[in-house]
Amino acid sequence: MGDIVDSLDFRSASFSKTSNALYALATRLFPICRSITGEGFRASLEILKAEYETRGGGGVSPFQIHALASGSKVFDWTIPPEWSVKDAYIITPQNEKICDFKKHNLHLLNYSTPINTELDFEELDKHLYSLKELPNAIPYVTSYYKRRWGFCLTHHQRLKLSKGKYRVFIDSKHDEKGVLNYADLVIPSTTGLKDEILISTYLCHPSMANNELSGPCVAIFLAKWLHTLNTRKYNYRFVFVPETIGSIAYLSKHLKHLQKRVRAGFVLSCVGDEKNYSLIHSPKANTLSDKVAFHTLKNKKNFKEFSFLYRGSDERQYCSALVNLPVVCVCRTRFGDFKEYHTSLDDLSLITPKGLGGALEAMEEMILNLENNATYKSAVFCEPNLGKRGLYPTLNLRNQPPQISTFLALCDGENDVLDIAQMMNLQGYELENIIKDLLKYNLIKRIKL
Missing domain, CATH: 3.40.630.10 (Zn peptidases)
Structure with missing residues (x-):
């Protein structure tokens, strides 16, 4: 390749x-x-x-x-219906805008239904999501397959909310087409x-x-x-x-x-x-x-x-x-x-x-x-004469067998390249040039991709 x-x-x-x-x-x-x-x-x-x-x-x-x-x-x-949202937020009794979708889109429960109303904190609290274990994080919460609305906020922010009237606004749409x-x-x-x-x-x-x-x-x-x-x-x-x-x-x-x-x-x-x-x-x-x-x-x-x-x-x-x-x-x-x-x-x-x-x-x-990766099998009996092909040292210096000899010895028609590379502590792609040389001299044949 x-x-x-x-x-x-x-x-x-x-x-x-x-x-x-x-x-x-x-x-x-x-x-x-x-x-x-x-x-x-x-x-x-x-x-x-x-x-x-x-x-x-x-x-x-x-x-x-x-x-x-x-x-x-x-x-x-x-x-499901295709969901879109233009805006979403909560207005606190102190007239502070919180959970502003335009500032961070995780503030809105994903796939929320639209709403525009006022309600007490006790009712709003049922639609709020936060993480006690990560008090500075806004959680990611979804409701793709059941219609509901909600807001996500940090737990620190949630603990600061007081009783009173809240205005909730979600401008979203669920398009059945x-x-x-x-x-x-x-x-x-x-x-x-x-x-x-x-x-x-x-x-x-x-x-x-x-x-x-x-x-x-x-x-x-x-x-x-x-x-x-x-x-x-x-x-x-x-x-x-x-x-x-x-x-x-x-x-x-x-x-x-x-x-x-x-x-x-x-x-x-x-x-x-x-x-x-x-x-x-x-x-x-x-x-x-x-x-x-x-x-x-x-x-x-x-x-x-x-x-x-x-x-x-x-x-x-x-x-x-x-x-x-x-x-x-x-x-x-x-x-x-x-x-x-x-x-x-x-x-x-x-x-x-x-x-x-x-x-x-x-x-x-x-x-x-x-x-x-592929599976190869040796095409000759015993070790081939690699030296006459320029693939093996012709001077014996008592070195370890070269990688080409080891690879060839393991080409039994059952081991694939990944198996042999694993045994040789190499990556499979590192054997590419050895495979090319052995194929060039018809010393191995590929029997499986």
Whole structure:
């Protein structure tokens, strides 16, 4: 597939520039009020589309934005009405405006119904949400599938509220004739192989950086990088959806194709911090996705692996019993394991250019390991004479056997490149040149992709 190691060396040389560009994209997306439907979600997709199209190349963009009508059935679910909001706030008895949606969009319970009334504090308090354990954080609370209204505020702020009359105002709308949007793009194989690698991420949370924006930003830059490769064994399908309902909707439209074509898949979530690298396995932890993700991440900083029991993002849908796609979830710090999760504290200070860039390079390594992976079998009995082919030292200095000899010794037709790399304590893509040399002299033959 071209020169694998060189492609990573290029990325390393431009790491700072790319990392800063990743962070700049997150900064641009951060203020937008998003939900599982609505204009904020569409606007965010358009920004991602424009970022991908800076790759050049012209022609019709493969980044396609789709719509499903509200009320559509998607398996056991129904696409909800499209939600929009113009303004929301509370006026206290002291005539102070609090929980101002225009100052911070997390102040409004996501998918709130409209209201314009006065009520006593005791009644208002039933519609307020705060976190005692994080008194300075505004929680992120949603009610997508049951009509209600509410406001979110810091617990410190809540404790200061007094009895009296409050005015509550929410200018929102639930459009039964609206749509749910999602996007996908497919970067084609250059070899004619029909198998696909799935990369899925979500884009529905408002004003949260690590939980929300890190996945789409890393995914779109990964797509741009894949576009630069001279050869690609696999097709690469990128999916940008609202979490849960979006992946269910996407599966309802593409299930048979995905079950037939997807060889490995990755959900990207919370990949913007610098603390950990995390892998949430598929249910049986025995897919190619599990294997390549573990192989790539195992030596990363503070690597942690979790069973499927600790699932939390769209791997829940892709790995559900009747879908059963080979999908794992990749994070830096796993969702729910950082205190800022689903609160206003998950802001742009929680992610860093270095954290985003590290996640991107880890995914690039994962892709290159997949591209270089195959199963080979030695084509000659005993050790071949590597020296006469210039592949082995002709002067015996009692050195350790070179890597090419070790690789060849392990090519038994059962071990794939990832297996052999694991035994040699290397990354699979680091064996690319050895494989090329052995194939050049017909010393190994590929028996399985």
